[in-house]
Amino acid sequence: MTLTLHGGARSRASMPRWYLAEKAIPYTWHLLDMQAGEHRQEAFLAINPFAKVPALEDSAARGPDGEPLRLFESGAILLYLADRYGQEFSTPEQRALAEQWVLFANATLATALFVESAREREFPRLMAALDQLLAKGSPLIGEVWGVADCAVNAHLAYLPVFFPQLDLSPYPAVQATIEATRARPAYQAAMAT
Ligand SMILES: N[C@@H](CCC(=O)N[C@@H](CS)C(=O)NCC(=O)O)C(=O)O
Numbered sequence: 648m649t650l651t652l653h654g655g656a657r658s659r660a661s662m663p664r665w666y667l668a669e670k671a672i673p674y675t676w677h678l679l680d681m682q683a684g685e686h687r688q689e690a691f692l693a694i695n696p697f698a699k700v701p702a703l704e705d706s707a708a709r710g711p712d713g714e715p716l717r718l719f720e721s722g723a724i725l726l727y728l729a730d731r732y733g734q735e736f737s738t739p740e741q742r743a744l745a746e747q748w749v750l751f752a753n754a755t756l757a758t759a760l761f762v763e764s765a766r767e768r769e770f771p772r773l774m775a776a777l778d779q780l781l782a783k784g785s786p787l788i789g790e791v792w793g794v795a796d797c798a799v800n801a802h803l804a805y806l807p808v809f810f811p812q813l814d815l816s817p818y819p820a821v822q823a824t825i826e827a828t829r830a831r832p833a834y835q836a837a838m839a840t
Contacts, residue, residue, distance in 0.1 A: 651675045722753040
């Protein structure tokens with residue numbers, strides 16, 4: 648197994664775990680005891696000096712130091728997996744569109760959800776536009792579920808968990824996407840730990 652994913656329970660590591668499960672990419676899962684501060688210890692700081700999960704090691708690839716490739720930031724990890732192991736991109740345009748959606752999810756959407764001061768202003772605008780885009784019921788790019796869907800739908804599926812009081816009824820396509828995401832066996836497997 649060349650890939651090792653480091654993460655914590657109920658952490659953003661669930662996003663790359665979901666992608667790996669959907670694409671049946673084998674990997675070793677290293678669950679850090681974050682309650683005990685394992686992510687702040689020397690062994691993990693060598694992988695991510697910022698002490699945050701997820702982080703990925705790929706012993707089949709080399710970083711600039713000649714050591715196995717080490718990556719942090721869930722978005723960078725997702726895009727690397729999609730490129731190298733999901734074989735999602737054969738043109739720069741395909742890669743750019745996937746990057747657009749992963750950055751949208753991890754920066755724009757995440758801010759609208761998790762930064763309280765932005766939530767009131769940004770959330771309804773983003774949800775209304777997303778609802779229209781998702782209404783066609785197909786993946787965000789092309790016809791096959793991919794990294795863009797993983798990043799965006801993982802954030803949408805956080806909504807009922809973190810904000811059960813939010814009324815999503817004005818956004819039926821978002822609601823349907825959340826339900827469909829939660830029904831996927833790979834998603835359930837990724838969320839199980
Ligand atoms: N932008 C980063 C955020 C990573 C992040 O904040 N991870 C949290 C867990 S979900 C973490 O490691 N927190 C530990 C800490 O900050 O001490 C990503 O998407 O990977």
